[in-house]
Amino acid sequence: MADVALGPEFELLKKDVGEWDASITVTPSPGAAPQESKGRLAGRLICGGRWLITEFKNHTTGFEGHGVYGYNAAAKRFVGTWVDDMRTNLYVGEGTWDAASRTMTYVWSASLPNGQAMTWRETSHAVSDNEQIFRVLFPGADGAEFEMMRAVYRRA
Numbered sequence: 001m002a003d004v005a006l007g008p009e010f011e012l013l014k015k016d017v018g019e020w021d022a023s024i025t026v027t028p029s030p031g032a033a034p035q036e037s038k039g040r041l042a043g044r045l046i047c048g049g050r051w052l053i054t055e056f057k058n059h060t061t062g063f064e065g066h067g068v069y070g071y072n073a074a075a076k077r078f079v080g081t082w083v084d085d086m087r088t089n090l091y092v093g094e095g096t097w098d099a100a101s102r103t104m105t106y107v108w109s110a111s112l113p114n115g116q117a118m119t120w121r122e123t124s125h126a127v128s129d130n131e132q133i134f135r136v137l138f139p140g141a142d143g144a145e146f147e148m149m150r151a152v153y154r155r156a
Contacts, residue, residue, distance in 0.1 A: 019156035130155040
């Protein structure tokens with residue numbers, strides 16, 4: 001296959017390549033006590049730089065998850081999938097990059113085991129080339145978003 005030039009969107013995938021130490025705070029529900037843990041994320045590019053593979057491991061709890069992220073040039077959207085050891089379904093998301101705030105925002109959707117559909121947001125703010133703040137935001141009963149998880153990633 002001939003080399004095809006990749007657009008600038010694919011350069012954004014490179015920012016997550018490498019080893020990242022994570023300080024994680026999970027708040028299981030509004031008003032619940034936060035739980036602190038530590039982990040590590042490893043990111044690598046495959047398929048000529050078209051796809052980012054991430055492997056996450058929480059060293060405190062043993063949780064692990066794996067993502068595949070890329071850019072759909074036809075749809076002009078970032079795309080991603082996520083699987084982990086707590087669920088048996090595949091999460092699928094679409095993302096956008098805001099250059100002004102240096103923030104990637106993904107909207108995810110999944111079918112829960114009870115058949116209900118669920119949608120939530122995840123943001124990753126690039127504080128610098130070596131630090132990112134990742135947030136998982138779920139819709140609350142009152143319509144406001146609830147921050148279920150925050151991870152501060154620092155390049156190892």
